[in-house]
Amino acid sequence: MxxxxxxxxxxxxxxxxxxxxxxxxxxxxxxxxxxxxxxxxxxxxxxxxxxxxxxxxxxxxxxxxxxxxxxxxxxxxxxxxxxxxLGGETRRLRFAKNPPTVIMLAGLQGAGKTTLAGKLGLWLKGQGHSPLLVACDLQRPNAVNQLSVVADRAGVAVYAPEPGNGVGDPVKVAKDSIEFAKAKVHDIVIVDTAGRLGIDEELMRQAADIRDAVSPDEILFVVDAMIGQDAVNTAEAFRDGVGFDGVVLSKLDGDARGGAALSIAHVTGKQIMFASNGEKLEDFDAFHPDRMASRILDMGDLLTLIEQAEKTFSQEEAAKMASKLASSKGKDFTLDDFLAQMEQVRKMGSISKLLGMLPGMGQIKDQIANIDERDVDRTAAIIKSMTPKERSEPTIINGSRRARGTPLGRPPAGQHHRGSPRGQRHGGRQRGREPLRVAVRAADRLEGGQQVVRRPAVRGGCPDAVGEPRPPARAALVRVRSGTGREALAGQCEPFTVGVDAGDERPARGRDQQRQP
The missing domain is CATH 1.20.120.140 (SRP54, nucleotide-binding domain)
Incomplete structure (x- = not known):
């Protein structure tokens, strides 16, 4: 923004x-x-x-x-x-001396109050509280259902006795929610109120009635950060009509110019308390004016980055990984450790957002914006496809083991297995991961108008050959159907004769004949 x-x-x-x-x-x-x-x-x-x-x-x-x-x-x-x-110092929530603490959300329709109620509930839950969401938006279609879905995703309780869609009294619902919270031992009540497409007398009167009914400890005005100067005008009108204690900025990750965030605190005299910078419920945190100023001046936001890392990484794990990297020139650091580190970094959020918190990253913001988040998943998939020994001892991974990870165990185009020109067999099988196939180089020749394929002797049955399995025969020749593409295992089956398919238009060729196109 x-x-x-x-x-x-x-x-x-x-x-x-x-x-x-x-x-x-x-x-x-x-x-x-x-x-x-x-x-x-x-x-x-x-x-x-x-x-x-x-x-x-x-x-x-x-x-x-x-x-x-x-x-x-x-x-x-x-x-x-x-x-x-931007407001000076960080503004914290005021909690009531006698629970529950009542927080009332107000604002215009479309500002994101309902979603923000779930984000605030999840954030307070992470702080050790037991929040209760109250559905007092009984005017907008499916607003009650939306709040119930958001509360379920956030893992918090919801109080919605009325179906909404124009049915029910929001003032009564708000008043009854206080007694419900006391009975169910919820220490915080978050009241989601209705909004309008513009400031009108009905919106102001309903918000004032709910305020008088529940006597909230905090009234938070939710502002869409993408609407520009109109957000400041709306905040001033709401301050004069109902009053509020703090501002919450939603959609701060948008591509608008962001003038509302820089103006609203100075114009209204009320500080910005929270900011929502994403669609996920976890994309929500307290607003720090000093950190936002540092981001604007491309000086980074290392404090927020450290806080997110502390939530994801434990002190013991961090010390353990540091000791592995420091000892024996990092030889104790295995691919399993590297995989665990990558998975923990993914839990911190988007890689682009994490890099954007570093100082000076504004100079390469275009490259950061083009980062493919799936590259981390691809790297994790490569590591998980390795054997436990390879992950614990990465030094044993040589060219042969790397080629084994290609599709069907074949080396890349133009390359062959080490010591195996053009993939010739070793002891009856080719090097590489082909557990269900026996790769051989067959010699085709013509015998009596029939295609003959010479196969090596292998153990097991002869399921792909045409005919019943026979006792092992030395120097077995197995005649298979021409053009079917099936490989017949040999060495366990006696020779038998099968004519060339009538539908096969490819001419038979002898040892001395040239290959037909």
Whole structure:
């Protein structure tokens, strides 16, 4: 969402590098470029004016003029001002002294309140709480059913006594949910309210009635981050009509310009508390203004990356893997360990998102966007196809073992098994993984108008030959049907005669005859 803004700011700061001192003209040119970048990102004009004025004032002060690297000092000032307009410090939820804590979600229809209720419930469940989702959106078709499905996927309880679709009283449902939560020992109640396509008196009145009925500890206003300046206007109208304590940004992973995220906290005076940056229920976390500012300036978000790694990797496993890599030049680190590491990285989320949290990745964002997530699955499939000994001792994997993993045990085109020119047999079988076939080089010849194939002696029955199995015969010649493509096993069967199929149009050929096209 902030790619365009990040690119413009990076280009602006690049022009400042190498300058030992910043003149008034340099400061004015930098401020002008930053102003244009913010306006193109659809940031509210009052926010842009206050932001640029603060940057100019600090850039002309002593903290830049006396700095050893003025360009980096300007970047530091812009970073601090971005943190300020995004809300400053991280805002945490306020929990009630006497459970349950009531959280009310409000906003326009289509902002993603119902899905966000499930995400918030899953996030609180991970924090050790027992949330209850309450279906108070009784106007939108199938809203109650949708909340039930989301709650089931998140593994949290839901209270939906009314079928919805215009049936039921949302105020009564909200009031009864408090007693239900106390009876079932739920310490958090999340109330999903109805939305409208625009701000109207009916929406405000219903939201105010639910607020008065349940006395919520937190009222969260859900804003679609993709609708731009209209999100700020809607938030102001809702603040004046009902009031709210914090903002939740949904669809933050979209390709819109992201001006709402940079404006709403400054304009409404209410901080952004949570952000949803994906379609999955796990794509939800607390909003940190300092980390978001670092992402916008392409300085990475290592703290969030570390937190996600701590949720996936245990301390004991991390120490064990580190010791394996450090000992004996990494010889103790096996392919099984590598496979376990890859599977844990996949649990952390998308590879592209993880790389985007590293500093400086904005310079190669196009390459990161083209990463195929299935490459990790292909690598895991290759490792799982190996034998346990190969996984524990990767050094034994030579050319022959690598060729064994090709389809039907055949080497790649133009290559042959080591010591086996053109795949000739070794002891009755070809090297490679062909457990159900016996690969041989047959010599075809013509005997009395019939095709004759010389086969090696093998053990077992003779199921592919035409006729009943006979006692072993030395130097067996098995005549098979021409053109059927079936391989007849030999050495266990006496010679027998079978005429050439009438439907076979391919002419018989002798040993000295040339192959017909």
């Amino acid at each position: 902030f790619d365009t803004l990040s690119d413009r700011l990076s280009a602006t700061f690049k022009n400042l590098r190498g300058k030992g001192r910043l003149s008034e003209a340099d400061i004015d040119a930098t401020a002008r470029e930053i102003r244009i970048a913010l306006l193109e990102a659809d940031v509210a004009l009052p926010v842009v004016r206050a932001f640029i004025a603060s940057i100019k004032e600090r850039a002309r002060g002593s903290e830049v003029s006396q700095a050893l690297n003025p360009a980096q000092q300007v970047v530091k000032i812009v970073n601090e001002e971005l943190v300020g307009i």
